[in-house]
Amino acid sequence: MTNHVLEDRASATTTATSSDTKGGGPAARRRRSWLRRDETLGAWVLLAPYTILFLVAAAIPIGYAFAISLQKAPTLVNPNSGFGGLDSFATVVGDYRFWSTFINIFTLMAIWLPIMIVGIVALALLIHASPGRFGGAMRFVYYIPGALGGIANFVLWVYLIDPVNSPIAFLWQGMGASTYKEVITPGNMPFILTAMLFFQGIGTWIVVVNGGLNGISDEVLEAARIDGANAWQLAWHVKLPLIRPWVGYAALMNLAYGFQLFLEPYLLRQISSGSVVAEWAPTQLGYAFAFTNRNFPAAAALSIILLLITLGIGMIIVTRSGLFGDEARTRPTRAQRKERRTA
Amino acid sequence: MKTTRFLTAGVALAATALLMAGCASGGSTTSGGAQTDSGGKITVWVDPPRVPAAEAFKEAYPDIDIDIVQIDGTVGGQTVRQSFANFDSAGKGWPDAIFFPSNDDIAWATNSTSNYAADLTELMSDTIEGYDPAVISFCDIDGKIRCLRNDAAPDVFWYNKAFFDEKGYTVPTTWEEYGDLAVKIAQENPGKISGFLGDAYAINRYLQAAGCPTNDRVSESEAHIDLSADGCVKATKLLDTMQAGGALSTQGIFDGDAAEAGANLVMSPGAVWWGNYLFRDTWKIPAGQMTAAAPLKWEGDSKASTGNEGGGLWGVSSHITGKQLENTLTFAKFVATDPRWQVDLSTGLPGYGPVQEDWLAKIADDKYFADIPTTQAAFKSALGDVQPYSYMLYDTGSVWTQTVPSTLIGGGSATDAIKAFGDELVNQAKSVGYTIVTE
Numbered sequence: 037m038t039n040h041v042l043e044d045r046a047s048a049t050t051t052a053t054s055s056d057t058k059g060g061g062p063a064a065r066r067r068r069s070w071l072r073r074d075e076t077l078g079a080w081v082l083l084a085p086y087t088i089l090f091l092v093a094a095a096i097p098i099g100y101a102f103a104i105s106l107q108k109a110p111t112l113v114n115p116n117s118g119f120g121g122l123d124s125f126a127t128v129v130g131d132y133r134f135w136s137t138f139i140n141i142f143t144l145m146a147i148w149l150p151i152m153i154v155g156i157v158a159l160a161l162l163i164h165a166s167p168g169r170f171g172g173a174m175r176f177v178y179y180i181p182g183a184l185g186g187i188a189n190f191v192l193w194v195y196l197i198d199p200v201n202s203p204i205a206f207l208w209q210g211m212g213a214s215t216y217k218e219v220i221t222p223g224n225m226p227f228i229l230t231a232m233l234f235f236q237g238i239g240t241w242i243v244v245v246n247g248g249l250n251g252i253s254d255e256v257l258e259a260a261r262i263d264g265a266n267a268w269q270l271a272w273h274v275k276l277p278l279i280r281p282w283v284g285y286a287a288l289m290n291l292a293y294g295f296q297l298f299l300e301p302y303l304l305r306q307i308s309s310g311s312v313v314a315e316w317a318p319t320q321l322g323y324a325f326a327f328t329n330r331n332f333p334a335a336a337a338l339s340i341i342l343l344l345i346t347l348g349i350g351m352i353i354v355t356r357s358g359l360f361g362d363e364a365r366t367r368p369t370r371a372q373r374k375e376r377r378t379a
Numbered sequence: 380m381k382t383t384r385f386l387t388a389g390v391a392l393a394a395t396a397l398l399m400a401g402c403a404s405g406g407s408t409t410s411g412g413a414q415t416d417s418g419g420k421i422t423v424w425v426d427p428p429r430v431p432a433a434e435a436f437k438e439a440y441p442d443i444d445i446d447i448v449q450i451d452g453t454v455g456g457q458t459v460r461q462s463f464a465n466f467d468s469a470g471k472g473w474p475d476a477i478f479f480p481s482n483d484d485i486a487w488a489t490n491s492t493s494n495y496a497a498d499l500t501e502l503m504s505d506t507i508e509g510y511d512p513a514v515i516s517f518c519d520i521d522g523k524i525r526c527l528r529n530d531a532a533p534d535v536f537w538y539n540k541a542f543f544d545e546k547g548y549t550v551p552t553t554w555e556e557y558g559d560l561a562v563k564i565a566q567e568n569p570g571k572i573s574g575f576l577g578d579a580y581a582i583n584r585y586l587q588a589a590g591c592p593t594n595d596r597v598s599e600s601e602a603h604i605d606l607s608a609d610g611c612v613k614a615t616k617l618l619d620t621m622q623a624g625g626a627l628s629t630q631g632i633f634d635g636d637a638a639e640a641g642a643n644l645v646m647s648p649g650a651v652w653w654g655n656y657l658f659r660d661t662w663k664i665p666a667g668q669m670t671a672a673a674p675l676k677w678e679g680d681s682k683a684s685t686g687n688e689g690g691g692l693w694g695v696s697s698h699i700t701g702k703q704l705e706n707t708l709t710f711a712k713f714v715a716t717d718p719r720w721q722v723d724l725s726t727g728l729p730g731y732g733p734v735q736e737d738w739l740a741k742i743a744d745d746k747y748f749a750d751i752p753t754t755q756a757a758f759k760s761a762l763g764d765v766q767p768y769s770y771m772l773y774d775t776g777s778v779w780t781q782t783v784p785s786t787l788i789g790g791g792s793a794t795d796a797i798k799a800f801g802d803e804l805v806n807q808a809k810s811v812g813y814t815i816v817t818e
Contacts, residue, residue: 131810215630215634215636215637216634216635217577217634221785221788221789222789223789305781309577309578309633309634309635310455310578310631310776311577311780311784313781314781323461326461327457327460327461328811329811329812330493
């Protein structure tokens with residue numbers, strides 16, 4: 037590694053020298069070009085692990101999926117595959133379950149996302165407004181369910197929705213349910229999933245948004261306090277506008293996560309001994325295309341459709357949330373605009 | 380600027396994909412290729428209840444090098460199907476013999492896109508001769524025997540003899556009597572039930588028993604589905620009567636929380652293996668209560684007609700040859716016919732005729748059933764009363780579990796539920812690629 041860099045430096049010096057004999061530029065420029073080359077190399081070295089992972093785990097599979105999606109699925113009549121153009125996309129969109137899987141996801145989102153975002157913001161603001169040991173302790177408490185992670189959180193919920201043994205069994209019995217099948221009905225699915233996803237994600241997102249809150253400079257808060265803002269006004273008029281990018285980021289990341297749901301509905305189907313449809317979420321429909329219908333091109337096409345949706349959401353995060361751009365491209369907050377005007 | 384860069388990246392990705400599509404389209408996904416020979420070592424896939432079968436083989440044939448892999452045994456589960464879709468695409472990786480977790484699996488395993496299951500007609504002709512034609516018929520795909528049955532699983536009529544004696548009820552002999560008595564019992568003894576509707580086998584218990592064409596294979600690409608046929612109407616009417624009378628549970632026999640309902644079951648059509656597996660081992664119903672009678676008749680019929688719930692299938696790989704194939708066939712013969720597994724260890728009535736008597740004799744020693752001679756006679760007579768049923772690429776049981784219980788729990792009638800089931804079944808059959816015929 038060091039050898040490599042040294043060699044490179046040496047070659048950089050030689051090229052610089054040779055250009056020197058030709059053009060005869062000043063020493064300062066030579067130094068700058070050497071620096072730039074070194075920086076470029078450094079950048080590539082730092083990027084390499086990510087680039088390799090990106091190629092192996094994202095770019096190549098995506099390219100492969102796209103390639104497969106353009107093939108023709110072998111059928112009983114014609115077992116040969118070949119180039120099929122966009123036929124698989126038509127198969128997917130024309131499938132009788134395609135729209136219902138998206139309706140399921142949108143129903144879930146309509147219930148879950150508002151609760152999630154309001155919950156994240158409210159709890160993060162509360163924690164930020166209670167400094168000291170209490171705030172820290174609460175932050176930890178909120179984080180615990182998130183730390184349980186996917187499967188553990190799921191197992192916990194299997195227990196919670198058990199209408200006989202759960203500590204909240206009275207709730208289910210009050211609704212007239214005495215078996216898993218009576219709790220996990222199509223109508224209850226969005227609510228059960230909302231509860232699962234809320235507790236799974238809330239802790240992590242409170243920490244993220246709290247990070248945004250910690251980034252607000254003390255002077256701003258102090259100025260507001262001197263102007264006579266109480267805790268509520270401070271949170272609503274000062275903190276909330278300043279953490280808007282983080283809230284937007286949380287909303288969009290959760291939205292993207294929603295489109296990729298697979299495990300939760302898949303396992304709820306097993307718990308209810310098959311009374312939840314096998315193709316509840318779009319990803320499950322893709323799974324059915326691949327392994328029930330043996331139609332890999334259609335499964336790949338559905339993956340590409342989901343990729344486009346989540347990629348679109350990702351693009352919005354990158355270009356609109358203001359979290360990634362440099363100062364100039366972010367939309368200035370009202371306070372900043374005012375500041376600029378007075379200046 | 381940024382948009383241009385994204386566009387360039389997109390175009391590059393699309394170009395690569397097209398190139399790869401061009402390369403990939405040369406191949407074909409049908410599994411052909413030469414048969415291979417490991418020189419003797421075999422790999423077998425078994426679900427948890429069949430692990431003792433493989434272990435018994437290992438003990439009986441210590442010279443054969445065998446790798447036993449335990450697989451997910453969920454009926455209607457997708458993991459095994461998923462593995463095989465991948466093996467078929469890769470052209471390698473298959474086990475040499477398998478106990479299929481769902482009987483429906485034989486449909487894809489013999490389909491031209493997979494062709495995993497070897498034709499055993501010639502390879503194991505002497506073993507096949509030992510089966511009652513009605514029992515082995517489930518393995519008959521277009522005239523070729525593509526699997527061996529582990530156990531025969533015809534439905535008999537189960538009832539709680541202790542309860543019937545105490546209350547003075549008469550055991551029904553027709554389906555119509557069963558429906559009427561079920562409602563009467565539910566009225567006179569609240570909480571007592573006479574059937575389960577929430578599991579994948581309910582379809583066999585009621586619709587297959589009525590000769591309703593849900594699974595009627597016309598050819599590899601044609602399925603006959605007609606929920607308006609006489610049999611379906613008859614079965615729907617029966618279930619409607621019982622459901623409205625509060626005599627049925629929306630749970631399924633395999634539900635983890637069904638033990639309470641199971642203890643309240645006073646009568647029901649059900650497979651031979653219900654006796655040991657459900658009543659004795661799972662629901663822990665005391666000995667001397669449950670007993671089996673012969674299957675029911677439909678009014679006006681001269682002969683009983685019944686369904687079949689499972690009765691697992693053993694398959695052998697079509698991708699092997701030589702010593703590896705020889706050892707695999709030895710394994711298949713052992714697990715299908717050898718008393719060391721079939722009589723000593725298996726909970727179901729053996730599918731292979733010559734060992735059935737010994738297994739039936741064991742029931743007498745167990746002294747679990749209330750009326751042993753009638754139970755033994757019922758098990759034997761039911762074999763010939765099973766109505767035709769083919770295993771298809773669509774999973775009828777899963778379609779049933781995701782439509783019927785939820786419709787009933789949502790307040791619908793049995794008629795509504797079976798309507799929803801029929802519609803979904805046709806959709807799914809079309810989605811898999813079948814042409815539906817209604818006659």
